[in-house]
Amino acid sequence: MNGDSEARPAKPATTVPDDRRLSWIVDEILPHEHAVRKWLRRFPLVDVSAEDIVQECYARLCAAQPGDIRNGRALFFRCARNLVIEAARKANIHYLDRNLDWDDEIADSAPSPERIAAGRQEIDHLKARMLKLPALCRDVFVMRKVYGLSYAQISQKLRISERSVERQVSNGLSWLATHDETAQPTHMPADSDLEDRPQSGRQIRAEKRS
Amino acid sequence: MTDIGRPVLFPRFGGGRHSRTDQASQWVAMRDRRTLMPDEQARFDRWLQADSRNLGAYVRAQAIYRTLNYTAPVAAAPALMTDPDRKAARIHGRRRVLVGAAAACAVGLTGQSVPPDQVFLLRRDHEAPRRYRWRGATLTLDALSAAYVPDTGRVGHAIRFLSGRIGVQATDRPIHLSAGPLLMQATHADFDLAIDDGRAALIAYAGTIAVSVGSTNMLLKGPAFYHLPPAPSLAMNTALRPLSPADILSDRAWRDAQAVLNDTRLADAAAQFNRYSRTRIMIESDRIARSRVTGSFDLLRPVEFARSVQKLLRCRLSETGDRIVLA
Missing domain, CATH: 2.60.120.1440 (Jelly Rolls)
Structure with a gap:
């Protein structure tokens, strides 16, 4: 954490990102969210949830300058770790492993081909989940996302109001955006997450500071 | 035709009507459909500023929504043939x-x-x-x-x-x-x-x-x-x-999970095999990585390929779990 020369956003942004920044988040951040969540599951979080940390990360990453970032994955992990440490400090919690099971390769290496492939699989998995939405919702998503129809066209095609189309998009997106443990990919590439090395599955113990 | 599975019934995975994820999804859908009215925009801004996690949830939902995009071809010209x-x-x-x-x-x-x-x-x-x-x-x-x-x-x-x-x-x-x-x-x-x-x-x-x-x-x-x-x-x-x-013959061979290598760099050949298996071939020597190999191999048998290379180049081979290392 110290001596980190990589640019890191300390404060969250306050407005929605522009198109360029959103594209960067889509390409360089979102594919690694599953890996970050998997790493977060090792820690007994107090007064904060993994969801809180991930959401806060996205807010902070909005403030990053895409052109300055070489490794979005590393930035995402660093942001999450900083938030874990902040939450622990506020809760007066002391992690026995001060490094939080930190592997330098998480932070410092450029994404390996395996990680890139794993990230791509995460996106494919998301698309697969889209096709598992309930029938009407799935049809709305396919028409909107795969075939690029407008709300008016979808409304006409499905014979529902545009408000209903919007509601289907909202409900479907909420379902897709909810991290569902039961919907994980059944196959994970070997070596996709360095967190699964000898430390894999090892829970990080914590104790209250005296 | 492969079917990835039947659609599920619609549970409220969002954590309830007022969960942050639900709210973010509602805003994404609303803004996707149309431009917000001034009072809606004001309400949206207040929601974003109320908690940084709201912004994070919104950006995340927006990113997920965008990543589902498929970039379709633009309108085709009247004729495809001159x-x-x-x-x-x-x-x-x-x-x-x-x-x-x-x-x-x-x-x-x-x-x-x-x-x-x-x-x-x-x-x-x-x-x-x-x-x-x-x-x-x-x-x-x-x-x-x-x-x-x-x-x-x-x-x-x-x-x-x-x-x-x-x-x-x-x-x-x-x-x-x-x-x-x-x-x-x-x-x-x-x-x-x-x-x-x-x-x-x-x-x-x-x-x-x-x-x-x-x-x-x-x-x-x-x-x-x-x-x-x-x-x-x-x-x-x-x-x-x-x-x-x-x-x-060589370019089509992948369809039968075959690799037809013709004076191919070993590094490139290894990359082909790594595509088809969770067993990864790693090359720890630049000299070996630059070596050339020729032959027809089963892409689903990376171990056999690695052993052939070991004999050919007389290098060291070690197998550890899902890794094959040539050095």
Whole structure:
């Protein structure tokens, strides 16, 4: 954490990102969210949830300058770790492993081909989940996302109001955006997450500071 | 046709009506549909500023929504074939290509008019390529590849290729295939389409493939290798490399999970094997990585390949779990 020369956003942004920044988040951040969540599951979080940390990360990453970032994955992990440490400090919690099971390769290496492939699989998995939405919702998503129809066209095609189309998009997106443990990919590439090395599955113990 | 599974009933995974994820999704949907009214915009701004996690949830939901986009081809030009090409097509008995191309344009292959009733997502992981039958054609989807395939016999619905590599053996029924802004249509043709780092390559083994991007249209004839740039300057930038019978044999071999290596760098060969298996071949010596190998190998047997290389190059081989290390 110290001596980190990589640019890191300390404060969250306050407005929605522009198109360029959103594209960067889509390409360089979102594919690694599953890996970050998997790493977060090792820690007994107090007064904060993994969801809180991930959401806060996205807010902070909005403030990053895409052109300055070489490794979005590393930035995402660093942001999450900083938030874990902040939450622990506020809760007066002391992690026995001060490094939080930190592997330098998480932070410092450029994404390996395996990680890139794993990230791509995460996106494919998301698309697969889209096709598992309930029938009407799935049809709305396919028409909107795969075939690029407008709300008016979808409304006409499905014979529902545009408000209903919007509601289907909202409900479907909420379902897709909810991290569902039961919907994980059944196959994970070997070596996709360095967190699964000898430390894999090892829970990080914590104790209250005296 | 592979089906990824039945849709589930709709549980409230969002954590309830007022969960942050639910709220973010509602805002994404509203802004996707239309521009917010001033009072809505004010309410949205207040919600964002109330808690930084709200912004984070919104950006995340927006990113998820955007990542589901498939970039469809832009509107096709009125004709996919020029007059000289039509004559050539008649001479070579390719009337059906012209008819198919015209029909494709007529129904608007850009997907703006009639989406199919159902769409399947075909995906392959680190595993063997898989063959599918679809509308009389044979599709071979490579490892680490994905495509949306419509489940309909209606003319004009295109396979929407997402990533990786797909092999197409089209018969007398026209096959329509799109890859981002690229739109392809063919009958009686045999070709591979590969997308790597956003760049597309077409390996035409036989037949003629009509390709359009924007208002630029071309007929690409096999056997030849083509680079397909995403920008609409197809005629100027498309590279052409003829394919010899030996090239066809080696380039097509992946469909049978075979690698035909001809003086191939070991590093490149290892990368091929790593695509199809969770067992990874790692090369720890630059000298060995630059060595050349020739031969035909089973892509699903990386250990056998590594042992062959070990004997050939007299290097060290160690196997640890899912790693094979050549040093």
